[in-house]
Amino acid sequence: MIIFPILIVISIVLYVYYKVAIVKSDDGLTQHYFNAKSRICLGSFVFFFAINQYLFYLTRVSLIIGIIFILLGGYQMYYGLKESKHYRNEWKRLNPSE
Template identity: 45%
Template sequence: MSVLVFFIVILFAFYLFYKTKYFRTSRPVEKKWLSAKSNIALGLFVFLFGINHLFFISQTTVTLIVSIIFIVYGGIFTWVGFKKYKHYLPYAEEEAAIEKRKRLAQGRQA
């Protein structure tokens, strides 16, 4: 089950990476798109954390309930993040293309 721990650490790193990119960008649609990507990473992190607790922690009723809550919450968070990601992807691509055209136009004028 060390594979689960590996994926949990990787997903948390992705979450931090996308949140950092979110705070560093100035484009509004790209912010929403990056937020959706970080939602997916956080949802998968919580989901796998719940599954991990089912295997490694002593089985008590409280542990089982908390693990199920984590699994359901992580699944919902991932699903909502994926829906947002699909929605904002074309707008983010369009926004990036417009930004690129602006930079090219400024370069030609200089």
Template identity: 60%
Template structure:
């Protein structure tokens, strides 16, 4: 199953990308929006890591740890998604506002 390590790596790279973009941005609204997007990818990283642990080891302990990781990942991604939707609307309002 090569798909889970690839998804883990892509999620980790995108998480790091958005965290670096937060430091490069000076606008607090943009920073909040990028932070919410990074939370989505952190949640997906934890989610796929939990699934991969169970698929790789297939023991009861890895099942329990995997379930905990999946739940934490889903929770983190859900919170990031909700925040991203909120900040996306605010960010679009901010972008359409005329600059003076």
């Protein structure tokens, strides 16, 4: 199952990328948008990490902890997607020419 470690590494790299982009940006709306994107990446990291750990150990304890992490990761991804959509629409409203 090499796919889950690859997804974990990609999501953590994108999380760091968006966090650095927040620091580089001066616009508040862009910072909120990048923060929402980083929340999606953090949620996917936790989600895929939970699946990977359960598949690695296959114990009842890892299943319980994995379910908790899957719920937390799913919540972060959902909230990040919702936030990202809101700030993207807000940016389009404020910048109709672009």
